[in-house]
Amino acid sequence: MNPTYESLKQELLNQDIKLSHQRLKILEFMASNVIHPTVDQVYQALHHEIPTLSKTTVYNTLNLFVEVGLCITLATEENEIRYDIHTFPHGHFKCKKCNQVYNVDIDSHAFTSKDLAHFEIHHQEVFYKGICEKCLLIQKL
């Protein structure tokens, strides 16, 4: 279900994008940490390993990934952009306690509204907020 690092790398090659060290490290991070990170989270995670890494490079790279369809962006209400390596249609749930963003399987056909009958729909986003199961259990202790 999760896209593999190897298949994503191949996709970059297919699109004639050079496999630079920084790009591969960022791609690897996105593929193995499915946490919908912000640019800063990616930067913080990698700049120990790549001390010369610039935050601008993280911006450039993630926005490049979005352009070529390897990532999508997620707008949370906190006025910050998060990046998601999963590009197939799915929804999200953000926990108000632990701030974790979960993936949610949704039936995309349940969402056709007759208000949009003559509209051209390119993209849909379903976003839930509330308290996750883990945090609910902690609350009850």
Place this chain on the structure above:
Amino acid sequence: MNPTYESLKQELLNQDIKLSHQRLKILEFMASNVIHPTVDQVYQALHHEIPTLSKTTVYNTLNLFVEVGLCITLATEENEIRYDIHTFPHGHFKCKKCNQVYNVDIDSHAFTSKDLAHFEIHHQEVFYKGICEKCLLIQKL
């Protein structure tokens, strides 16, 4: 269906919030312009009429409205916050051509995902992007 200016004003009174000139003007704008405006749009629309109006006041007032449940916020992907006077559950569609944000009736029961069976859901947001009917017609000319 749309909340009236009078009922919203009454709600402020019920919550012991003073009906200052600025608050009433901003409330009136929100009630009669259902365009999901940004803070700047509200400010631009009103500062001719109220030359002393400060953008800080628009921020303070709209955030106050959100706190007391008169407005909700909308996160579009452009990293800007929009304010909505409609607080009942509904979805949105943003046109990529004209940037207009439409309200969309949705069946909120279509949204139960079994992934969230043991989660506590406080809020849900459904957001579409694409091209609206008007812009599609223009395109065909």
Place this chain on the structure above:
DNA sequence: TTTCTTGTTTGTAATCATTACAGTCAATAT
């Protein structure tokens, strides 16, 4: 009426995420 109190509004400065830009660097081709 004057003074006091409380909450509102204002303007400026600070913050934070993001983007623009220009110089540097690295890989490859000639």
Place this chain on the structure above:
DNA sequence: ATATTGACTGTAATGATTACAAACAAGAAA
């Protein structure tokens, strides 16, 4: 070796939002 191209970096600029303190307005108390 030199030239070309694109990637990376650091710094500066931008734009939205928030913090904060002074000014203001309205009503209550004296």
